[in-house]
Amino acid sequence: MDGERSEKRMNVRACFKCKEYTPIHPGNQVSSELIKKFDFLHFKHPVQTLDKTEIPKNFKVILLVKIGGGFNPHDI
């Protein structure tokens, strides 16, 4: 059973105000752009990097962040 422990860890970026998170794929260009946008959108929010296993169940995964075009979910 000990062999199972080397399972890949995955971190996520999570906002505790909006209850949203986005996966972090180190070295992935698209992912790092998404993290940058996520941090930008959740500026001044309680954002934390968590292990995948620590994500609260009511959090929603965000795989695409829209910026510009007048759409900002935080304006609503």
Ligand SMILES: [Zn+2]
């Ligand atoms: Zn937020």
